[in-house]
Amino acid sequence: MTTRRELVARLSALVGPENVVYRAEDLIVYEFDGTIEKKLPHAVVFPLGAEQVAAVIRLCNTLGLPVTPRGAGTGLSGGSVPTRRGVVIGTSRMRRILEIDVENRLAVVEPGLPNIQLSEAAAAHGLFYAPDPSSQKACTIGGNVAENAGGPHCLALGVTTNHVLGVEVVTAAGEITWLGGRVPDAFGYDLRGAFIGSEGTLGIATRIVCRLLPLPATVITLLAIFDTVEQASTTVSAIIAAGMVPAAMEMMDRMTLQAAEAGLQCGYPADAGAVLLLELDGIDEVIATQAARARAECFERGASEVRTASTPAERELLWKGRKGAIGSLGRIAPNYYILDGVVPRSRLVEVMGRVSEISERYGLKCANVFHAGDGNLHPLLLFDERVPGATANVLEAGEEMMRACVDAGGSLTGEHGVGFEKQRFMPWLYSETDIENMSRIRRVFGNEGDFNPCKLLPAGTGCGETAHHAAAVRAAGPDAYV
Amino acid sequence: MASDASPWPVPADAPAPDDLSRCVHCGLCVNACPTYAVTGLEAESPRGRIHLARAVDEGRIELTAAVQGHWDLCLQCRACEAVCPSGVPYGRIMEHVRAQVAADPPSGGRARAIRRFVLRNVIARPAVLALAVAPARWYAGSPVRAIVRRLGLAARLGRIGALEAQLPRHPGRPVRPGTRLAKPHTVTGRAVLFTGCVMGELFGGVHRATARVLARGGIAATAAPGQACCGALQAHDGDLAFARVLARRNIDALEGDDTTIVVNSAGCGAAMKEYGDLLKDDEAYAARAVAFATRVRDFAEFAATLPATAARLGARVTYQDPCHLAHAQHIRHEPRALLGRITGCEVVETAGGDMCCGAAGIYSLTQPQMSASLRARKAEQFRQHHPDIVVTANPGCQMQYEAAVREAGIEARVLHLAELIDEAQRNAR
Numbered sequence: 001m002t003t004r005r006e007l008v009a010r011l012s013a014l015v016g017p018e019n020v021v022y023r024a025e026d027l028i029v030y031e032f033d034g035t036i037e038k039k040l041p042h043a044v045v046f047p048l049g050a051e052q053v054a055a056v057i058r059l060c061n062t063l064g065l066p067v068t069p070r071g072a073g074t075g076l077s078g079g080s081v082p083t084r085r086g087v088v089i090g091t092s093r094m095r096r097i098l099e100i101d102v103e104n105r106l107a108v109v110e111p112g113l114p115n116i117q118l119s120e121a122a123a124a125h126g127l128f129y130a131p132d133p134s135s136q137k138a139c140t141i142g143g144n145v146a147e148n149a150g151g152p153h154c155l156a157l158g159v160t161t162n163h164v165l166g167v168e169v170v171t172a173a174g175e176i177t178w179l180g181g182r183v184p185d186a187f188g189y190d191l192r193g194a195f196i197g198s199e200g201t202l203g204i205a206t207r208i209v210c211r212l213l214p215l216p217a218t219v220i221t222l223l224a225i226f227d228t229v230e231q232a233s234t235t236v237s238a239i240i241a242a243g244m245v246p247a248a249m250e251m252m253d254r255m256t257l258q259a260a261e262a263g264l265q266c267g268y269p270a271d272a273g274a275v276l277l278l279e280l281d282g283i284d285e286v287i288a289t290q291a292a293r294a295r296a297e298c299f300e301r302g303a304s305e306v307r308t309a310s311t312p313a314e315r316e317l318l319w320k321g322r323k324g325a326i327g328s329l330g331r332i333a334p335n336y337y338i339l340d341g342v343v344p345r346s347r348l349v350e351v352m353g354r355v356s357e358i359s360e361r362y363g364l365k366c367a368n369v370f371h372a373g374d375g376n377l378h379p380l381l382l383f384d385e386r387v388p389g390a391t392a393n394v395l396e397a398g399e400e401m402m403r404a405c406v407d408a409g410g411s412l413t414g415e416h417g418v419g420f421e422k423q424r425f426m427p428w429l430y431s432e433t434d435i436e437n438m439s440r441i442r443r444v445f446g447n448e449g450d451f452n453p454c455k456l457l458p459a460g461t462g463c464g465e466t467a468h469h470a471a472a473v474r475a476a477g478p479d480a481y482v
Numbered sequence: 483m484a485s486d487a488s489p490w491p492v493p494a495d496a497p498a499p500d501d502l503s504r505c506v507h508c509g510l511c512v513n514a515c516p517t518y519a520v521t522g523l524e525a526e527s528p529r530g531r532i533h534l535a536r537a538v539d540e541g542r543i544e545l546t547a548a549v550q551g552h553w554d555l556c557l558q559c560r561a562c563e564a565v566c567p568s569g570v571p572y573g574r575i576m577e578h579v580r581a582q583v584a585a586d587p588p589s590g591g592r593a594r595a596i597r598r599f600v601l602r603n604v605i606a607r608p609a610v611l612a613l614a615v616a617p618a619r620w621y622a623g624s625p626v627r628a629i630v631r632r633l634g635l636a637a638r639l640g641r642i643g644a645l646e647a648q649l650p651r652h653p654g655r656p657v658r659p660g661t662r663l664a665k666p667h668t669v670t671g672r673a674v675l676f677t678g679c680v681m682g683e684l685f686g687g688v689h690r691a692t693a694r695v696l697a698r699g700g701i702a703a704t705a706a707p708g709q710a711c712c713g714a715l716q717a718h719d720g721d722l723a724f725a726r727v728l729a730r731r732n733i734d735a736l737e738g739d740d741t742t743i744v745v746n747s748a749g750c751g752a753a754m755k756e757y758g759d760l761l762k763d764d765e766a767y768a769a770r771a772v773a774f775a776t777r778v779r780d781f782a783e784f785a786a787t788l789p790a791t792a793a794r795l796g797a798r799v800t801y802q803d804p805c806h807l808a809h810a811q812h813i814r815h816e817p818r819a820l821l822g823r824i825t826g827c828e829v830v831e832t833a834g835g836d837m838c839c840g841a842a843g844i845y846s847l848t849q850p851q852m853s854a855s856l857r858a859r860k861a862e863q864f865r866q867h868h869p870d871i872v873v874t875a876n877p878g879c880q881m882q883y884e885a886a887v888r889e890a891g892i893e894a895r896v897l898h899l900a901e902l903i904d905e906a907q908r909n910a911r
């Protein structure tokens with residue numbers, strides 16, 4: 001048994017007292033991420049560099065304390081919530097850009113670097129980092145690696161795993177290792193690939209080699225305004241069917257438009273039923289013809305108006321609305337539960353119908369934002385957790401909606417990860433053998449169940465010791481951690 | 483929550499649960515926050531500070547010295563509010579939590595009491611303030627200052643030394659309510675110039691420049707008598723009661739017609755535009771406060787609407803946004819547009835040009851360490867970009883930039899936007 005004082009002393013010895021947080025009032029701000037999950041850690045540490053991360057992990061392993069990695073806490077699946085308490089390892093003090101190698105078009109960064117700061121720094125060299133989650137002002141590259149994050153511009157360019165060449169990792173066992181490196185196509189098992197998207201259950205990324213791309217010569221951004229979500233959805237399929245691959249193709253429904261316009265004054269039509277935000281980039285002439293074709297497709301399917309952003313400032317304004325859309329829904333209700341279903345594009349309209357039928361049946365307000373080009377839906381169920389029963393109601397409705405996506409041949413998550421909240425649905429898509437194989441991978445990295453516990457894999461494999469743990473804590477009294 | 487069960491010492495001024503619950507912890511604000519940028523700690527971020535307020539409100543934690551410490555470190559720069567998509571009224575929340583801390587401070591009660599006394603009885607009393615500031619004004623422009631600096635005496639004086647570095651180089655004669663100001667040849671419009679507290683005493687030159695620029699645009703500005711300190715410093719410190727006294731005094735003095743009230747201190751302007759909120763529960767004043775607020779314009783906002791006057795100034799200029807102009811009043815474009823009208827003026831943008839400089843009212847005195855870290859960031863940018871002139875639009879920021887320029891070891895002048903425009907217009911005559 002370790003007391004709180006001993007734990008703090010030992011952590012302080014490893015990382016310095018200024019990098020350890022342990023008072024109740026200081027810990028309470030680490031109980032949440034972007035979801036509605038909450039759990040208080042016992043301590044939060046901010047190690048500087050792989051050596052310190054390794055030392056902290058090894059100490060926790062010796063003490064039998066759960067460890068949970070945390071970036072900016074914008075995750076939408078409870079990934080950085082310390083479900084079984086223990087120690088949270090925060091990366092917010094490791095946020096330097098270590099190197100920008102212009103010639104080889106790559107950057108080496110620390111995990112706590114906010115995503116947008118990489119593109120801002122690269123812009124000076126005419127380069128950018130492609131994955132651009134809507135949360136990019138806040139979320140960290142480390143968190144993006146863990147969630148294999150996507151973003152509006154991943155439609156044409158691919159998600160995080162397509163843009164990360166290598167990762168320095170401290171494994172759940174506390175060993176420091178490189179997965180991948182500075183060149184693509186490292187030989188041997190693709191452990192880099194296994195790590196990206198592992199949701200912080202295999203180890204902590206402490207350095208990341210990111211691929212940079214040249215900024216496109218020309219960008220055209222269109223905002224197509226429709227009366228219905230259905231018109232917008234069919235337009236999405238039509239544009240893809242016409243052989244175009246827009247850089248981005250995002251849809252927002254009426255409720256989202258109204259909230260975003262109220263919050264961000266970005267010039268969205270608040271009375272439209274849906275809009276499509278379309279972006280095309282590349283070489284001048286090609287883009288101009290593509291834009292003309294895209295406009296024609298929009299009008300053919302009922303668009304009442306198609307606006308073109310003609311200056312960078314106008315373009316930025318259109319995107320500001322999209323990127324702040326989710327947060328702006330806080331104007332309508334104090335809480336949202338955001339789903340992340342993926343469906344084949346051809347079934348988008350049908351599943352959208354199911355979603356609205358379900359939200360009506362549960363008496364819920366539901367706003368929709370999607371990466372439409374990828375068939376990635378984000379229904380947001382709006383509620384107030386302070387109303388008794390509201391949370392349970394929302395979770396139940398959410399489960400039905402996820403079921404609808406899976407029934408349509410889709411999946412549970414496009415980019416937000418399984419995390420804590422969706423692990424129990426894994427058996428909908430994976431067999432026992434599938435799941436057992438995944439938990440073997442986990443053990444290869446030294447995770448016996450205490451490293452970011454109760455995430456990704458269904459309880460039973462990851463959460464086996466919960467009861468045992470609770471009993472141990474009870475026996476040891478309130479000041480004990482283990 | 484019923485008021486008898488309220489966890490807050492002053493339930494009437496408690497942060498509204500609806501304000502607090504508006505935060506959906508999306509995190510979009512955290513990297514805009516200067517104190518988060520420096521510390522990397524969630525408790526020093528807007529999202530963290532709101533969560534703490536919510537936890538106190540819900541009775542999950544007590545309002546301890548640690549909680550107070552996190553709120554005290556907030557600059558009230560409102561960068562978070564400006565980027566929050568959910569419209570969390572952070573400025574209002576922070577004034578309300580400060581009011582709680584002020585009523586029953588878990589720590590530092592004595593310092594707080596002294597501060598409140600000074601804010602009420604020196605800052606807000608023109609005669610007392612004039613006396614208190616007189617030596618500093620004399621010193622700022624005197625040869626003694628050069629000697630003190632040459633001998634490095636200021637460095638040994640701790641906080642006084644820090645203040646020394648901030649004093650403007652040419653304070654100018656004070657402008658007080660009733661002081662006569664420049665008049666246009668042909669009057670096309672009228673305005674009231676808001677004189678303020680420290681602004682009028684230490685930055686009379688800025689007021690005079692403001693009046694001259696307005697006069698060249700045909701506007702006759704008067705320093706109308708009877709006006710008082712705006713109450714922003716008091717409100718930010720949690721003394722809402724006294725801030726309301728001052729707001730009522732200004733409304734009494736300046737209401738009666740619909741003349742524009744021109745404010746050249748961003749902090750004052752932001753506070754005055756929010757009088758409606760401050761006095762919303764005051765039956766006699768609520769509606770008058772709203773009417774008053776609609777007449778308030780920042781200098782840049784107003785000057786941008788006037789016909790352009792020829793202006794020329796060959797210099798490399800960097801404009802640094804005052805928080806209460808950019809974030810609280812959403813005025814970013816107008817100052818830059820005004821600079822753009824000056825022939826020969828090369829405008830350079832620096833990284834973090836709209837991040838707080840650490841002046842933040844009395845913050846540089848109450849939180850010297852954080853204030854210095856933020857100033858150092860500005861100094862680093864100045865070193866990189868080598869401006870000839872640093873321009874801003876708020877007295878506190880101007881003082882902090884005087885110190886930052888010294889720290890950067892460059893020769894730049896620090897000017898208020900009005901001073902720069904005035905000089906450029908004079909050059910072009």
Ligand SMILES: Cc1cc2nc3c(=O)[nH]c(=O)nc-3n(C[C@H](O)[C@H](O)[C@H](O)COP(=O)(O)OP(=O)(O)OC[C@H]3O[C@@H](n4cnc5c(N)ncnc54)[C@H](O)[C@@H]3O)c2cc1C
Pocket residue numbers: 033034068069070071072073074075076078079080091111112132133134135138139140141142143144145146147148149150151152199200201203204205206326327415416452507508509
């Ligand atoms: C408004 C809003 C919009 C969003 N839009 C998008 C979007 O468009 N696309 C998208 O993909 N996501 C989106 N998200 C979700 C979220 O921003 C991403 O999942 C992001 O990658 C999380 O990063 P983070 O730094 O906040 O990580 P956290 O939330 O702190 O953590 C997420 C997971 O990563 C793990 N982790 C964190 N750092 C490390 C590390 N260094 N090494 C190993 N594991 C680590 C944590 O343990 C946790 O499991 C959005 C979220 C919000 C609030």
Ligand code: SF4
Pocket residue numbers: 327330504505506507508509510511512528529532562565566567568569570
């Ligand atoms: S941006 Fe607004 S809603 Fe999001 S965390 Fe910050 S205060 Fe809360």
Ligand code: SF4
Pocket residue numbers: 514515516517518526527528531555556557558559560561562563572
């Ligand atoms: S007001 Fe400024 S210092 Fe305070 S939380 Fe907001 S951004 Fe941070």
